[in-house]
Amino acid sequence: MQETATLPAPTTNGTANNPAALPAWRQKLVAVLVTFHLFATLLYVAPYPPYMDDRAMGHPEVKREMELLFKPMYLVIPYGKDWTELKDTVLGLVRQYTATYFKVRKLVEWYMDAASIQQAWNMFGGTPPHFPRVFMVEIKPLGATEFLPYRDFHWGGKDESEYDFRHRKTHEILGLGGWDRQREDYANYWARLWNREHPGLRVHQVRIYYWQLTTPPPEKARAGDMDRHPQRVNEFNWTVPADLQ
């Protein structure tokens, strides 16, 4: 409390403790630079749709969202012959906005890149998925005819608790899209792990895939129907390179 009592009241132009108060031009410079930082950050984080390609629009989650949004909207704004025409019109406008936005954003990208502060905050943006996916790995050892289960990331399992949120982020990225090159690298990672854990039983092929679940509506879940209708999707088979076999 004594320290509080000795503190000078804040002032605009510094205090006796700070005899080298900023000259006027530096004060103006501070105001300009801070304003630019805020302007750049605000412009950079302006919302835009993350994906607008055909693959994204064909995703069951996105298709469901479009229907839920545009069907009621068509009742209020009956533009076009049905809700799909309204949807196409609005998406066209969004595409134009996005193209213009990225042109304008170039004004500040140099600063955001230079300061290494590129940002776009999307936590559960859009909607949390109704159809979440569970990552699975199977291995076919050399000489075997069948794939063997290797990793199962269902809830409560050993693998689910052993690997933390960062691996699950990888599963999410590869489940939503990703490149085959990334899937090959990840498959090789599991192959190396298998080889380490099973000396003498080398890997020939790795298969990664997902169980796509459907989160039951709460009323069904309350009635005891917890069937999540698992569907096997995004299967990727990979013959590992010779040095891993």
Place this chain on the structure above:
Amino acid sequence: MTTRWQRYVDFWNEREAPHALALLRITFGAAITANVAQQILCGQVLEMYAEIEHGGIFSFRFNNSPYSLFQYLGLSAAVCWALAGIQLVAGTTLTLGLFTRFSAFLVWIIQGTFYDRMIMFRYDGDNVYRVATWLMLLAPAGACWSLDALWRGKGSLDIPKWPRRLFMAQLAIIYSRTGLVKLGSSWSFLDSWQAIYLAVNLPGIARWPGDWAARVFPLTQLATFISKWFEVTFFLLPLNQYLRRDTLPRGRLLTLLRRVDARLGYLVVGLGMHAGIFILMDVGFFSIVMLSLYPCYFMPQEVQRAHAWVSARLHAARHKPAVPT
């Protein structure tokens, strides 16, 4: 016009006691130290950053950052371990306020380097760390409660307010942007406000199977509503703090708007929301880094009072007379 411009310049050049920024440095420094310590202890350093032949998982490089040290040093195991070790030490010295600016610089450049490489593993918490380290680098955060002030004569009784205000703005940007993109039907009546119910049913994110959530569905709906509108309207908090400044002319509307200190509501709801996220979902250090930035909304005199209160309690506990038996 000149007067208005001068007032604007004065606003950004106002000064204050350094205690709130010092507390922010301590909480954020501890959070980033914990983040890199977790990577080291869980054996993730090589998996995430190294070349495959050195224990990494992914071969491609994502060199978006002009300052990624991996571009110059390579992706060997030794480099990855060295950078993780340096960030651990720099995070600790940032927390302690020793060579504060240099520590912040090291933490910033290494966080940028790691973030650039970890594209297959990163989540928003990693980006909060990255963005906040830049703001910490700009801030005179070692002006008090620091070894710089104690040993190196770098203490100061006042510092500019703008660094703390940038943190306030950044926190508001994170929340409000996140709220604005919650446009999906599950965040509204269109799909029964079931976003949180869906989130706790996500394998890989939810800590437990989400069957329990159906039994408390109305609570999850309430949580959905509160968290969405908490985020969307968070930008009002810095606005409220701006209006509560004494130097503004006192009009009737301003008097009304600044009567309520919105911090109590927003920060308590935020604390509850992050506690809920931390308990129910495994999203790493996201909640911790967000909460570590909350001291930016504390006034220096409040931090001083809290410090004095804690010091008095500790002093009293140490010098408690023995109870005769």
